[in-house]
Amino acid sequence: MKILYFAWIRQRIGLAVEELERPPDVTTVNELINWLIGQGEGYTQAFEKRDVIRVAVNQDYVSFDHPIADDDEIAFFPPVTGG
Amino acid sequence: MIRIQEEDFDVGTEIALMTADKAMIGGIAAFIGLVRDMAPVEGTDKRINAMNLEHYPGMTEKKLCEIEAEANRRWPLDASLVIHRYGSLKPGDQIVLVTCASAHRQAAFEACQFLIDWLKTEAPFWKLEDTDDGTMWVETRDTDKAAAARWKK
Incomplete structure (x- = not known):
């Protein structure tokens, strides 16, 4: 799985992107x-306020119960503030 | 058409290109978003010195294309263009251009408003402001969510 982090989630984890092997029992977002x-303190801090985080699987918004597969691109980010 | 770019844009040039050889166009509506020098935190006098706009390459283009296609489904547009910048910006700089052309003004006005309202809540951009008190991520405004919600079908 390719996992991407943006904005303050990226800052807290200290990574913009990583490739991870999914344990077999991890099947949803x-x-x-x-x-x-x-996996560490940075991740704990990044996902502290889980309800404000948005997630995209293969560049489409999904809900937290969405299934994930080994070749997915999964992105975590805060609410968007463009425009 | 949509474009994500670091460099600035010239509104006149872009509109001229968008409308060239399209005599059926009766009107053009445009929204140009600028970097404010006041942080959008009510009741504070924090000044913004600079701003960095981060985005999700790939998904940004995908979402903007979807939003533009939806605008074209809802209104009879003869041309539409969204340009959104990323990277380092200063107060007064242009961030975004949304422009729509149609035979009549109502479609152009409405589609333009729809595009900027949806872009603000769906396109994966994040603003990091450099203020007198240090850097801070801009938070979503409820008024933006409400503005987008009125277009829900």
């Missing part, structure tokens, strides 16, 4: 977040 939180 929500389960992915739960697993990432266990």
Whole structure:
């Protein structure tokens, strides 16, 4: 899986992008977040306010119960502020 | 057409290009967004010295294309253009251009407003402001969400 982080989520994790092997029991966005939180303090801080975070799978907005696959591009970011 | 770019744009040139050889166009509506020098935090007098606009290359283009296609489904447009900048910007700089052309003004006005309202809540851009108090990420405004919600079908 390719995982991308933007804005303050990127800053807290200290990475813009990473390739990760998904454990077999991680099958949804929500389960992915739960697993990432266990990967270090930066992840814990990044996902602290889970309800404000938006997630995209393969560049489309999805909800947290969306399934994930090994070749997905998954992005986590704060609410958008363009325009 | 949509364009994501670091460099500035010239509104007159862009509109002339967009409308060239299209005599059916009766009117053009345009919105040009600029960097304000006041932070959008009500009740503070924080000054913005600079701004950095981050985006999600790939998804930004995808979302803007979808939004533009939706505008063209809803209104009879003869031309439309969205240009959004990223990178380092200063107060007074142009950030975004949304312009729509149609035979009549109502479609042009409405489509233009729809595009900027949806762009603000759907296009993956984030503003990092450099203020007198340090850098801070701009937060979403409820008024922007409400503005986009009125176009929901």
